Amino acid sequence: MSTATPPKAIDGTIGFADERFGTAGFLRGKMKKVFPDHWSFMLGEIALYSFIILLATGTFLTLWFKPSMGEVIYHGSYTKLDGVNMSEAYDSTLRISFDVRGGLLMRQIHHWAAVLFLASIMVHMLRVFFTGSYRKPREVNWLIGLGLFTLGILEGLFGYSLPDDLLSGTGLRITQGVMQSIPVVGTYIFYFAFGGGFPGHDFISRLYTVHVLLIPGILLALVGAHFMILWHQGHTQFSGKNRTEKNVIGKPFFPVFMIKAGAFFMFTFAVTALLGTFAQINPIWLFGPYTPDSITAGSQPDFYMGFLEGALRIMPNWETNLWGHTIPWNVLVPALLPLGLIMTGAALWPFIEQWATGDKKIHNLADRPRNAPFRTAVGMTAVTFYGMLWLAGGNDILADKFHVSLYATTWFFRGAVFVGPVIAYVVTKRLCVGLQRSDAAELHHGVEAGVITMLPSGEFVEMHQPVKEDAEAVLRGKQELPAIEDAGEDANGIPAPSSRGPLGKARKALNNAFTADDISIGNGHGNGHGNGHGEHPEAGTGDHKELSRG
Amino acid sequence: MTDNNETNGAPSDEEGRAPKRVIGTPPPPPTHDLLPDDTGGAEGTGGYQLDEKKARAAERAAGAFFVLTFVAGIAFIVFYAVWPGHVGNINRATSSNYALGISLTLAFLGLAVGMTIWVRHLMTSKEIIQERHELSSPPEDRQVFNEYFQQGVQESGITQRRFLRRTLLLASAPLGLLPLVLLRDLGPLPEKKLRHTAWKNGTRLVVDGTGQPLKASDFNSPGGIITVVPEGAQNNLDDIAKAAVLLINLPPDQMKVKKGRENWHVGGIVAYSKICTHVGCPAALYEQTTHHILCPCHQSTFDALDSAKVIFGPAARPLPQLPIGVNSEGYLVATSDFHEPIGPSFWERGKSKV
Known part of the structure; x- marks a missing residue:
């Protein structure tokens, strides 16, 4: 400990705070907190910074926006709409765009930041999933993240619905149609939400409160919890030299990570400002005010709504009419099933994995996706399912750009939404196994040195070299996937009680799925779970000769 | 980085x-x-x-x-x-x-x-190795917590005093419902409002936007299409959201007129609800050569020649047809409201014939 004293301003402040809150003791342990370094760890940061940008620009917009469906006649700067009947919401959005200095810029930054917010959350979630970073002790933070994602989608939808232009009104009309189709209570939900028929006079002002107060409040609380849990539990790190489950290697929070994070925030702000400057987004003045009997062709929602839109488009027109009641599967299934499937699956996954593998250990080392083939393959299955629905949401654009029949694209996606995920599963799994084998081979035979040697027999071979230390640490970081004990059978071939019954069998089957394609990097004895890839040199055939194909 | x-x-x-x-x-x-x-x-x-x-x-x-x-x-x-x-x-x-x-x-x-x-x-900071702290508390903390908890429960008497416990639960039940009850005035009940539109017998069809009433002779170009709304409802978005109608001039010889709808059209001029039966977008695109009506939102396609029945896409039901006729002054008028609810499906849709 040095005896240095910081400048009086800092010393005085800390002194003031310390005598009242014990600040120094609290901060002492925090200042040198280590955050491990990896490019993929910045993805969540982008989401955080976009959120801050959203709060700042959103507050600016509230100063002029009038969340009212009251009708006015426009007489603003945009002469093409002069004298047109419109809602105050649309009128004030036009005024923000054309009559408030910097208003258009803030609107566009706000919208771009919303897009970036959801995009970065998605990629961040994929990183967390594919590296197994949701495992104990981080399951709760994973669930909070899913909550943030779902609320973020809703917040985005509500946000672009507020200006009451033709495009946003069409989005609301679809939302209303979906509401109305909910069995038993649908019409009541619709009438309560809209204060009567569609579009009514209440919805925009109600939406506004939800958009600027309720959801942001919840988001802020969840973001706070997400970040505090992260801070408390520490960030995961990838395996590497000196890195273990029990330590963390990196630069200290103060000063390195703090300034780095600050720089990154500025980069995020610069990117959204750049997009807000040059990339036009949601030019509401081109769409005109909303009327329920107008529409433009090629209407597209924001990208994060695309998968729901796609699901609505490709669903066959099934509807059940029974005893005077209508159950419109053609609306209910696409509106609820894809989101429900993906979110429920994602929420349950950490617990399913724990149950199937019996792995209750604390994990601070992130997996490489290849080392968990089942998880990675299931993840890619979900990604493909989502991706196909998302593409289907733009089938009219695809049909137009690629000059194919619109109906053909619909039929294509009706098939692809089922076939694509299966292909993704199989291909991903094969890729993972292949990569694992190549890792194992690298560990045991080394890497090609680029040096060709002639053997006494006249044969040419390439020299192999042991993997470098750092790289080896990465390869050795692979964790054996735990098979649950085959509590299986006793001496008489009677299965143990725990593995009987449908649940026990399901668990065993899942466990097999998790462990089946695990290529051991074990010391010297490859256990090749034989997948018919015999042509490849099996991992660890024992001898550590330098020439693998001698 | x-x-x-x-x-x-x-x-x-x-x-x-x-x-x-x-x-x-x-x-x-x-x-x-x-x-x-x-x-x-x-x-x-x-x-x-x-x-x-x-x-x-x-x-x-x-x-x-x-x-x-x-x-x-x-x-x-x-x-x-x-x-x-x-x-x-x-x-x-x-x-x-x-x-x-x-x-x-x-x-x-x-x-x-x-x-x-x-x-x-x-920056001259070096990389440092930091030990991670154990997340779970030492076992004695758990033990002490358990003891304190049990002790507290004992002292509070909540387990022994059954009447206290049950009345407390009873007391909280209606409180939980209050916020829900308070939301009741958010809107009126739907009742039968989704079953009716602003069309009535004799309501003139007026052009959306201009409010001009139409005579059959004004609308005689084959393949023509125009959006009309009930006269008097031009400026009421709630009415338009239900009553918007596509007026299409079809070649009478190609029409397949459904039984009972023989007098619903005026010399090939038919009127279909413009509100898509899928989720309510305006089905606004019309292809003159095939007489198909396409909803641009989710591409439900309806055959205008054949009572607007669904020929592709997610919509399950045809666009409802508005019976129209000509009044004494020669203007196009509705001869009744729609005979079925327009727009997206809903639970009570088939319930009554009122």
Whole structure:
């Protein structure tokens, strides 16, 4: 400990705070907190910074926006709409765009930041999933993240619905149609939400409160919890030299990570400002005010709504009419099933994995996706399912750009939404196994040195070299996937009680799925779970000769 | 953002020989010789030695970017305050957007790049190894908690005093319902409102937008299509949302008129609800050659010749047809409301014939 004293301003402040809150003791342990370094760890940061940008620009917009469906006649700067009947919401959005200095810029930054917010959350979630970073002790933070994602989608939808232009009104009309189709209570939900028929006079002002107060409040609380849990539990790190489950290697929070994070925030702000400057987004003045009997062709929602839109488009027109009641599967299934499937699956996954593998250990080392083939393959299955629905949401654009029949694209996606995920599963799994084998081979035979040697027999071979230390640490970081004990059978071939019954069998089957394609990097004895890839040199055939194909 | 500190030294011999291969996650830079393993981890105070010459260059670079931010910030203020042409028309808004946006972008970018140079080239902090703290509390904490909890429960008497416990539960039940009850006045009940529109027997069809009533002779171009609304409802969005109608002039010889609808059209002029039966978008696209009506939202396609039955897409039901006729003055009028609810399906849709 040095005896240095910081400048009086800092010393005085800390002194003031310390005598009242014990600040120094609290901060002492925090200042040198280590955050491990990896490019993929910045993805969540982008989401955080976009959120801050959203709060700042959103507050600016509230100063002029009038969340009212009251009708006015426009007489603003945009002469093409002069004298047109419109809602105050649309009128004030036009005024923000054309009559408030910097208003258009803030609107566009706000919208771009919303897009970036959801995009970065998605990629961040994929990183967390594919590296197994949701495992104990981080399951709760994973669930909070899913909550943030779902609320973020809703917040985005509500946000672009507020200006009451033709495009946003069409989005609301679809939302209303979906509401109305909910069995038993649908019409009541619709009438309560809209204060009567569609579009009514209440919805925009109600939406506004939800958009600027309720959801942001919840988001802020969840973001706070997400970040505090992260801070408390520490960030995961990838395996590497000196890195273990029990330590963390990196630069200290103060000063390195703090300034780095600050720089990154500025980069995020610069990117959204750049997009807000040059990339036009949601030019509401081109769409005109909303009327329920107008529409433009090629209407597209924001990208994060695309998968729901796609699901609505490709669903066959099934509807059940029974005893005077209508159950419109053609609306209910696409509106609820894809989101429900993906979110429920994602929420349950950490617990399913724990149950199937019996792995209750604390994990601070992130997996490489290849080392968990089942998880990675299931993840890619979900990604493909989502991706196909998302593409289907733009089938009219695809049909137009690629000059194919619109109906053909619909039929294509009706098939692809089922076939694509299966292909993704199989291909991903094969890729993972292949990569694992190549890792194992690298560990045991080394890497090609680029040096060709002639053997006494006249044969040419390439020299192999042991993997470098750092790289080896990465390869050795692979964790054996735990098979649950085959509590299986006793001496008489009677299965143990725990593995009987449908649940026990399901668990065993899942466990097999998790462990089946695990290529051991074990010391010297490859256990090749034989997948018919015999042509490849099996991992660890024992001898550590330098020439693998001698 | 891995660190590329200048002081990492020349590559070792081994690195020189081995081909450079990146395996998966790039390993951390070879900083193991810098890890102050034995100087006490987190509390270590020593830093890197910077190459003073390079550090000065880095400082100048970072400084230049901070100056850029300063200049851009000033520029933003000047543009905002001094430049006259920000608002008033779309061209001004566009150039204002460029001027303000570019200066704002540069301001943030300058800070971002300057700070990055600072972190990467001027900070002397070393990588440190930190032990992770155990997340779970020591067993005795759990034990003490359990004891305190049991003791507290005992002392409170909640387990022994059954009447207290049950009345407490009873008391909270209606409280939970209060917020729901309070929401009741959010809107009126739907009742039968979704079953009716503003069309009545004798309501004239007027052109959407202009409010002009139509005579059959005004609408005699074959293949013509126009959106009409009930007279008197032109300015009521709630009415239009239910009553908007597509008026199409079809070749009578190709029409397949459904039984009971023989007098619902006027010489081939038919009226279908414009509100799609899928989720309520206006089904506004009409293909003259095939007489197909397409909803641009989800591409439900209806055959105008055949009572607007669904021929493709997610909609399950045909567009309801509005029976029309001609009044004594020759204007097109509705002869009744729709005979079925228009728009998206709902639970009570088939329930009554009222």
